[in-house]
Amino acid sequence: MNLRDQLSEERKKAVEKIFAGLDPKKTGKVSIDDLCKWYSVDKNPDFISGKKTREELLKEFLAYFEHYPTYKDGYITKDDFFDYFANISTLMIDDDQFAEMLEETLKAPEEEKGEDEEMIKERVDTLVKTVRNRLLTLAKTQDEYFLRNLLNQYDSDKSGGIDVEELTWLLYKLGIAVDRKYIEALLKRFDLNNSGAIDYEEFCSFIIENPYTK
Numbered sequence: 001m002n003l004r005d006q007l008s009e010e011r012k013k014a015v016e017k018i019f020a021g022l023d024p025k026k027t028g029k030v031s032i033d034d035l036c037k038w039y040s041v042d043k044n045p046d047f048i049s050g051k052k053t054r055e056e057l058l059k060e061f062l063a064y065f066e067h068y069p070t071y072k073d074g075y076i077t078k079d080d081f082f083d084y085f086a087n088i089s090t091l092m093i094d095d096d097q098f099a100e101m102l103e104e105t106l107k108a109p110e111e112e113k114g115e116d117e118e119m120i121k122e123r124v125d126t127l128v129k130t131v132r133n134r135l136l137t138l139a140k141t142q143d144e145y146f147l148r149n150l151l152n153q154y155d156s157d158k159s160g161g162i163d164v165e166e167l168t169w170l171l172y173k174l175g176i177a178v179d180r181k182y183i184e185a186l187l188k189r190f191d192l193n194n195s196g197a198i199d200y201e202e203f204c205s206f207i208i209e210n211p212y213t214k
Contacts, residue, residue, distance in 0.1 A: 007086050014099040015085050018106050019078055029075045032062065040107040042168050042180060053156045054165040061105075107180055124185045127178060131186070132206060134174045151203045161197030163187075 007015070022030045022038060039061060041047035041054045064087075065071050068080045085102065092098045138150070154162055154170045162170065164180075164187050171178060190198045190206055198206075 007082070007089055008095060010095045011085075011089055011098050012082075014095075014102050015082055018102050019081050022106065023078070028078050029070070030078075030081065031075045032065075032071070033074070035062070035076070035106070038106050040105060040180070041165055042107075043104045047165075047169065048172055050156075050169070055157060120182070120185060123182055124189060127176070127182055127186055128189060130176060131171070131174065134176070135206075138174070147204050148200060151198075151200055159197065161195065161199040162203070163197045167198070 019030070020026075022034055036058060039054075039058050041057050044052075044057060046052040047054060047057060064084050065076050065080060068076055070077055070080070088101070089098055092101065135150075151162065152158075154166050154173075156166055156169070157163075164184055167187050168180070168183055171183065187198065190202050192202055192205075193199070
């Protein structure tokens with residue numbers, strides 16, 4: 001009996017659902033690039049506490065697949081995927097906990113339903129105001145040196161900007177709980193040069209000039 005056969009039917013369905021989201025064309029495999037793209041640390045306690053960066057956690061995640069023959073070709077098979085989560089499954093008693101862990105680990109793209117663009121915009125508008133007010137309270141000043149240090153505090157990979165994972169951490173530290181789709185929309189609102197991250201100029205513009213709610 002292989003690891004996959006040890007999964008309950010409920011857990012098999014949960015893994016199947018996540019894999020289907022990552023493999024919409026039903027090729028039976030997922031690229032390593034897509035795994036990296038959709039791997040999420042939003043609720044990982046080591047990331048939230050600042051103990052580990054997303055890059056460190058991602059490296060640990062991918063290390064499991066490195067011994068599979070297809071890894072060097074840039075992808076893993078459906079069986080490899082099932083083996084990983086079947087192994088994790090042995091540590092969890094509750095089926096709902098297992099399904100929740102799956103959804104928190106890999107945020108595969110899904111078709112949005114029941115919420116139009118205007119509703120999302122209104123939610124992000126409110127989020128913008130909340131984030132700005134809490135950052136201003138935290139900063140207590142608009143001094144350039146202080147603001148740069150504030151940005152660096154959340155720029156965990158020292159890239160010079162805050163990406164979506166780091167923005168997730170920032171929001172957590174500010175006591176703001178929100179779905180990832182709103183975090184991604186929030187980043188796009190701040191990211192005026194479309195670099196994929198909030199750089200220092202954009203960060204200062206947001207705090208000092210506040211052009212986002214005009």
